[in-house]
């Protein structure tokens with residue numbers, strides 16, 4: 001399988017695929033997010049191949065990167081979409097997705113969002129409480145449609161790369177505990193507009209290894225067998241859907257390996273393959289598909305010496321990339337010109353322009369001696385990068401650019417000061 005990183009040095013200059021990043025900067029300036037279409041294709045092929053034995057339906061988790069061009073590329077590959085809001089549904093339909101290939105998760109789906117999703121005839125609703133079942137049933141009744149529903153379970157396992165990325169433990173706000181799921185299934189007759197047909201889990205992100213997922217799968221298999229769900233689907237001549245969510249890890253640190261997708265998939269396959277005749281499978285990768293396709297390109301504005309080390313102030317901070325402040329996330333930083341072997345290296349921190357002490361994108365890195373006007377790439381920011389960007393400090397959000405082979409195009413223009421005030425009186 002082809003494994004070509006999106007960002008590599010060619011003749012000393014950092015390229016995205018075959019395009020020099022300096023050339024893009026000279027056309028559109030900074031800051032911007034830069035994505036590689038070829039890397040997205042590779043990630044999708046690699047992910048599909050790893051899980052192929054289970055023939056799962058793949059639903060890309062849209063929250064990771066919602067740009068219409070990215071969604072369109074994935075749609076062209078036959079990928080489905082996991083959404084968590086009416087806004088994501090709107091985007092996904094705009095990208096040309098087939099409604100039947102959309103699953104709607106989320107702990108707080110609002111009435112208007114449910115109405116929009118029912119009217120759009122999406123494939124599945126992953127519901128998270130009995131209260132939500134009641135609301136969805138009444139929305140579906142009004143439209144006269146029966147909708148397919150999977151129960152999002154909270155299997156009481158703890159996993160995820162940061163406390164804020166853990167979602168499957170007993171006290172999590174997400175999903176329902178198995179007992180609530182059993183009560184819901186016992187009351188199936190109260191919800192004639194819901195076809196209770198599956199179970200959904202998403203236990204966390206940046207999962208270190210498959211152990212917690214396997215433990216969660218065991219809870220779900222037991223639930224399907226003992227809750228009456230298996231029986232319920234059988235009476236309709238169907239098999240239940242088991243949607244195992246996302247969370248597959250990506251290597252953010254140089255030289256620190258994570259469990260490969262092939263190893264992750266092999267463990268899950270060996271647990272689920274014996275049940276393959278009696279279950280359909282679904283899976284919701286987010287960052288695995290889009291993290292390493294993207295880099296945030298910034299330019300150095302100022303160079304300061306603080307406490308004896310070099311601090312570079314760049315033109316985007318937590319307004320452009322929240323992950324370091326929110327999750328203490330690590331992102332590799334590359335200069336746009338490859339460092340020479342004899343070049344002086346400095347202990348350097350990269351900070352943004354935002355008036356918060358948490359506005360640090362990278363701490364204590366060894367980097368060549370950069371100066372105002374030089375540019376850098378913050379790697380692996382294609383997932384949860386732009387989607388978490390904000391206008392804090394009234395900073396316009398960065399542009400987004402897509403590279404396809406030797407060409408690049410703007411897929412979202414940089415915001416302007418007019419955009420900042422357009423909706424205000």
Ligand SMILES: Cc1ncc(COP(=O)(O)O)c(C=O)c1O
Pocket residue numbers: 061064082105106202204205206245246247248284285286287288383
């Ligand atoms: C329900 C659901 N599925 C899938 C994902 C994707 O997770 P990841 O990007 O870690 O693969 C998320 C992320 O929060 C999620 O909430």
